[in-house]
Amino acid sequence: MITLDRLTKSFGGSAQSAVDGLSLTINTGEICVLIGPSGCGKTTTMRMINRMVEPDSGRIEVGGRDVTKIDAVELRRSIGYVIQQVGLFPHMTLAENVATVPRMLGWDSARIAKRVDELLALVHMDPAIYRNRFPRELSGGQKQRVGVARALAADPPVMLMDEPFGAIDPITRARLQDEFLRILRELGKTIVFVTHDIDEAIRMGSRIAILRSGKVVQYDTPERILSHPADAFVEAFVGGDRSLKRLALLTAGPYVESGTPAANAPRLPAATPLRDALSAMLDAGANEAAIVGEQGQPLGRVTLQTIQQAAAVART
């Protein structure tokens, strides 16, 4: 559990605070996404948690301990840290990179080697091939996989991730988001994730904190932020298509009703998001979609009306 209590930070001679009395509680095992326009203080806030930036005032507690009372170096070794440009050490092999924190903690070499292989496999990079390669031989997506593996090496309970997929092309980014979501959820880490991409936030976050001028404007689940934006700013920030965004969070399966689908109804698997189902129906000029199970067996249909109701229900 991470508690941020009235954090304040301003830089240089600036009258405007980068972070202004910010308070937030992040539950264990949650992915908390910090998002907001440029200069809203999201990265500064994240970097205060591992004291890469020292707050002017306020308290930060990680796992019940006040971070200012712990030695900064020791603190950072217990928190995973992933940055946008990855920052792999170019003069070390991938194995040496991943082994950095375990080495500092004094693990024996056998344990380290095993852990390195375990982690490279976890991020889908065959250890036998990649163990002794160098960062310059990797693509952007591969580099960040290794970056995450490196951050997970000492099995820290908390991870800080600053726009980790920002420098990666959209196709690879989508794939990485899915993979890491799965990995991180499985490992049960508490994650603070900074991004400027609202779609990424909705996809990745258990709860999203929307920041503006150093303050939290709304802190809620993606669902509630989309259906009940706190003010005009949040509404504008999430984008004009928030109903569609909400529909992307719901899958067709639970909304199936009985009946024979029309002839022109597109056939879709049960896991299809409602948004994609809607899109398919519009493409086909149909009012409903035929939903099928994993073996292709017909399960029923989802109608346009049902989708509209789903959107409406979520709004209340």
Place this chain on the structure above:
Amino acid sequence: MLAEAWNYVLSHPAQFYRALGVHVALSASALIIAALICIPAGIAVARKNGLSLAVVNAANVGRTLPSLAVLALVMPILGTGFAPALFALTLIALPPIVTHTIVGMRGVDADAVDAAVGMGMTRAALLWRVELPMALPAIFAGLRTAAVQIISGAVLAAFIGGGGLGDFITAGIAMMAVPQLLVGAIPVALLALGTDFLFGALQRRMTPQGLRA
């Protein structure tokens, strides 16, 4: 001509080897002393923006001063001989080593440094495991430049009584004796070329595998 030069060496072995010895001793000592001063100083200063800029600017001015002028300026103050020459040569070596060290340290990938600090590396570990290995190629380039400059300057040390192979050259010019001249010029040219080659190889060796182009 070459044969005559060779005969000269054969007939004056003690003189030759002494001059060679002095030359190498002067050069090596100046390089080592300059390195011991400049590399730590460069590392200490590199992260401080204002100070490192001032040092680099001062070093650049120092670099433009003709070696012989530096040697000559030292003479009225410190006199002639090995020690004054060593002092002057060390001064000459300071600028290239300190500039290359600073540039090398500042050129280290900032993201790697951020990640390292964020992962909980101490300052010492950061310097030793991340910054120095990455700055090493540049530092060695500085040492290489300095080494060649020192060997060249050590030739001129003959003018202020420093000894070394320059003595043969000056004697040869004074007496218009070409063989004697060559006895000084050829070995020192070989010494300079050899040192340059050696340091070049060392520089390549010191470049971490992950950084080789």
Place this chain on the structure above:
Amino acid sequence: MNWFLRNWPDVLHSLWEHVAISLTALAIAFAISLVIGIVAARREKLYGTVMTVSGFLYTIPTLAFLAFLIPVVGLGRANAIITMVAFSLMILIRSVATGIREVPADIIDAARGMGMNKAQIMRRIELPLALPLIVAGLRVSAVTVISVTVVAAYVNAGGLGTLIFNGIASDHPAKIWTGALTVCLLSVIVDLSLALLERRLKNRRAA
């Protein structure tokens, strides 16, 4: 100090000699380097060979090089100038060639697309854009050349080195100081002036 005030015409004369030799050498070196640099800029193998040879020449200690030339051209200015040209080649050729190579490919592409031939591209696009780097090379060469001239006084080339050598021979500190300080001043002024020029050229070319 007094000596200087009494003898400043002589100092000026030596200074003048020094500048004359240096400029002559620099001009010759530049002309040669420009030609070789342009030719070698985009020819990998030729460039490699040229760099190796000129690097070789550059590494030889100054006095040794002057000494090597004595059996060939004797003493005097010719000796000094040949030495200076040899030393300057590596830096100047590298500056010219690198300056040309660093001109962005898309600019050259645009020029070719507009119908310029190779000579026009070189004259109107590549060389002007390479100018900051060329001036940087000139800056280093100028300082090198001034430094060599000091030593060349020993082979009767004239220049401020004469004051230094005379001072050493007659144990006359004032002469040594005057010669040494004057040449240091000359070196620093030339370096700073060219540095200023380099920066001005770079700013004008900033995209």
